[in-house]
Amino acid sequence: MSAIGIWAEVSEGRFKKPVLEALTAGRSFADRESLPLWAIVVAGETLPDNLLQTLADYGADKVILITHGDLQAFIPNAYARVLAQYVKEAGLPFLFLPQSYNGRAVAPLLSIWADAAFLSGINAIPEKEGAGYKARRIAYSNKAIEWIYTEHKPIVATLRPNSFVPAKASRPLQVEAHTIAPLPEDLRARPVKVEKVATDRVPLTEAEIVVSGGRGLKGPENWGIIEDLAKVLSAATACSKPVSDVGWRPHHEHVGQTGIQISPNLYIAVGISGAIQHLAGVASSKNIVVINNDPEAPFFKVADYGIVGDAFEVVPRLTEAIRRYKEQHSH
Ligand SMILES: Cc1cc2nc3c(=O)[nH]c(=O)nc-3n(C[C@H](O)[C@H](O)[C@H](O)COP(=O)(O)OP(=O)(O)OC[C@H]3O[C@@H](n4cnc5c(N)ncnc54)[C@H](O)[C@@H]3O)c2cc1C
Numbered sequence: 001m002s003a004i005g006i007w008a009e010v011s012e013g014r015f016k017k018p019v020l021e022a023l024t025a026g027r028s029f030a031d032r033e034s035l036p037l038w039a040i041v042v043a044g045e046t047l048p049d050n051l052l053q054t055l056a057d058y059g060a061d062k063v064i065l066i067t068h069g070d071l072q073a074f075i076p077n078a079y080a081r082v083l084a085q086y087v088k089e090a091g092l093p094f095l096f097l098p099q100s101y102n103g104r105a106v107a108p109l110l111s112i113w114a115d116a117a118f119l120s121g122i123n124a125i126p127e128k129e130g131a132g133y134k135a136r137r138i139a140y141s142n143k144a145i146e147w148i149y150t151e152h153k154p155i156v157a158t159l160r161p162n163s164f165v166p167a168k169a170s171r172p173l174q175v176e177a178h179t180i181a182p183l184p185e186d187l188r189a190r191p192v193k194v195e196k197v198a199t200d201r202v203p204l205t206e207a208e209i210v211v212s213g214g215r216g217l218k219g220p221e222n223w224g225i226i227e228d229l230a231k232v233l234s235a236a237t238a239c240s241k242p243v244s245d246v247g248w249r250p251h252h253e254h255v256g257q258t259g260i261q262i263s264p265n266l267y268i269a270v271g272i273s274g275a276i277q278h279l280a281g282v283a284s285s286k287n288i289v290v291i292n293n294d295p296e297a298p299f300f301k302v303a304d305y306g307i308v309g310d311a312f313e314v315v316p317r318l319t320e321a322i323r324r325y326k327e328q329h330s331h
Contacts, residue, residue, distance in 0.1 A: 003062070004030040005095040007083060008039040008055055009102055010047070015054050017206050018098030020166035022159050026096050027059035027169050029125040033094075036061035040086060040095075042079050044072030052175055059169035064090075066178045073191050076105035078182035084113035085180050087154055094126075099158040100205065107158045117152035123163035126155070141257050141280030161205050162263045162286075204253065207236035209266045212255065212282070214240040216271020216292065216311055220248040225315040226270060232322045238262070238282075240272050256281035271311045274299025291315065 006026040008019050023039065030037040039060035041047065045067055052063050066082050083106065087095055095110075097103040099121050111118035119126070119135045126133040132151035138160065139146035204210065211230040213223060223237075230237045237253060244254040255262055257280035267285035272278060274290070274297055282288070283302055290303040293310050300306045307314050 003036045003038045005092045007097040021164040023058035025164040040064045056171045056173040063175045077186035080106045080109035081182045082180040087114040111156040116154040116156040117150040119157035121160045123160040142283040202236045204236045209235035210264045211268045212238035214272030229319045
């Protein structure tokens with residue numbers, strides 16, 4: 001029987017928001033195509049039902065659990081191999097993957113090995129058109145919307161983060177277990193040691209709210225005001241390229257054309273001019289707030305809300321006002 005598949009990536013022992021977004025996208029596409037939705041999990045060993053239950057809670061009609069000892073650690077080639085093999089064996093016409101770091105690594109290999117058409121970074125579910133499907137994505141560093149058309153099947157697509165709002169669609173949990181081995185050549189390089197360097201903050205690509213600082217903050221010693229605002233909003237922190245280039249902030253916080261591309265619900269830019277290369281990574285945020293002391297700063301042109309003022313005055317006042325508001329409304 002045919003189905004819509006999504007790759008349910010397990011990270012840090014759970015299914016994170018991008019997987020829930022993929023389930024929601026998959027669920028509405030499956031309903032439209034009158035097909036069931038299957039969540040495909042790849043793991044080194046069998047996983048407990050209470051973990052897999054999340055997938056059923058968000059609309060998976062069935063969980064396909066593919067295990068093998070060589071899949072214990074995430075190895076892109078190995079994961080792509082077993083997913084491709086499953087797509088072929090089951091004759092899946094569609095497989096959606098979150099466009100996470102790992103999703104980006106797996107999807108291109110998987111498309112080749114499954115002989116699929118690859119739609120990368122789509123931000124809406126594909127529409128049927130003629131004999132094929134049309135899908136929409138943000139292209140050219142956020143400066144254009146591109147529609148891709150294919151009449152080929154299977155289709156493998158990665159889903160741009162924050163494009164779908166996770167919605168529960170409860171089903172009874174049904175698990176089907178498979179054992180598929182990767183090929184020896186998929187295991188040529190494998191992780192041997194992982195040392196965590198990032199803080200326990202919300203990961204940038206998954207964050208609903210991002211507070212970002214630029215050169216206007218003058219130096220790393222002033223980042224406390226960004227951290228405080230981020231903390232009160234439960235937000236992730238980001239920065240412009242020059243800030244990470246000079247080592248004021250770690251490179252994994254750099255957003256833009258050459259950094260991470262994000263589309264949170266709220267992006268707060270503090271002391272950032274709004275150069276085109278910066279906007280390329282953040283312009284698809286749902287709401288943009290700009291705080292800058294130069295009323296001519298280009299960032300104001302794309303801002304939903306702007307505050308012209310000194311960051312060192314505005315940001316602590318904003319943090320304090322939000323803290324007070326939260327206190328008053330916490331009961
Ligand atoms: C090929 C290429 C790729 C690039 N990729 C990226 C990228 O991925 N990401 C990226 O960010 N950049 C990128 N850049 C760099 C980009 O062109 C800009 O130089 C950079 O974004 C500027 O960073 P900034 O806004 O922090 O600094 P600035 O341009 O120096 O802006 C600082 C801003 O802070 C404001 N300010 C100063 N003092 C205060 C204060 N007290 N209160 C409030 N505001 C204040 C100023 O008015 C100004 O607008 C790239 C450039 C090139 C050529």
